[in-house]
Amino acid sequence: MLNKNQEPVIYREVQRPRQVWLWVFIWGFTVFMWYSFIQQIIFGVPIGNQPAPDAVMVILWLVFGIVFPVGMLGFVKLITEVRRDGLYIRFVPFHVHYRSFMLKDLISYKSITYSPLKRFGGWGLRFNLEGETAYNMDGNQGIELKLRKNQTVVIGSRHPEELVKALDKVKAVK
Numbered sequence: 001m002l003n004k005n006q007e008p009v010i011y012r013e014v015q016r017p018r019q020v021w022l023w024v025f026i027w028g029f030t031v032f033m034w035y036s037f038i039q040q041i042i043f044g045v046p047i048g049n050q051p052a053p054d055a056v057m058v059i060l061w062l063v064f065g066i067v068f069p070v071g072m073l074g075f076v077k078l079i080t081e082v083r084r085d086g087l088y089i090r091f092v093p094f095h096v097h098y099r100s101f102m103l104k105d106l107i108s109y110k111s112i113t114y115s116p117l118k119r120f121g122g123w124g125l126r127f128n129l130e131g132e133t134a135y136n137m138d139g140n141q142g143i144e145l146k147l148r149k150n151q152t153v154v155i156g157s158r159h160p161e162e163l164v165k166a167l168d169k170v171k172a173v174k
Contacts, residue, residue: 007083011166013157015078015137026069033065078137080155082166084173087145089135089155091125099135101153107146109167111160114140123156143167 017023039045040057052060071093079098081088086102089095116136120126126134136142136156143160145153157163 007085009081009083010170011080011082011163013080013159013163015080015156015158017073017076017137023073026072030065030069033061037061037065078135078156080157080163082163082170084170086170087155087167091135094125101145101147103171105148106167106171107148109143109145109164111164112142112144112154114142114144114154116140116156120154 036047037057037060040047040051041054041061047057051057075093077092079088079090079092081098086100086104086106088098088100090098116123116126116134120128120132120134120136123136123138126136128134130152131150132152132154134142134154134156136154139156139158141158141160142154142156143163145155147153155163
């Protein structure tokens with residue numbers, strides 16, 4: 001599925017959320033929304049001391065009982081690709097298009113082990129006070145890119161050594 005202007009993919013990694021606590025939270029919240037919906041809408045038993053109107057309950061159930069869990073667990077993913085001209089990432093559904101890091105803009109890159117909580121405050125698309133950006137799904141491994149304009153980007157990876165080898169391969173060809 002290449003556009004006529006798109007480079008072929010040398011390396012590709014697709015990551016989905018795997019943290020158990022995230023799954024437990026999402027499923028727990030989803031079960032609660034289904035329970036509330038069934039109690040109040042199907043059985044007519046209001047939830048809480050000041051129950052939401054039925055229309056609001058239906059909207060909450062649709063959003064947090066169906067759309068949110070399906071979206072979070074079904075569609076969220078971090079795609080990392082190495083092509084002949086650079087590194088491309090896409091954090092679905094937050095990025096519509098790939099974000100590119102061209103080889104000509106890379107000063108250096110290396111495999112790292114880091115603490116996403118300490119360095120960035122968690123996982124996802126993150127920024128810290130040092131001006132660094134992180135794209136990470138889970139775990140504590142990835143690659144650190146040093147870019148022109150004094151920028152640092154960390155990209156989480158379950159296979160950082162393979163990612164570095166792929167970058168080395170395309171950089172050697174240039």
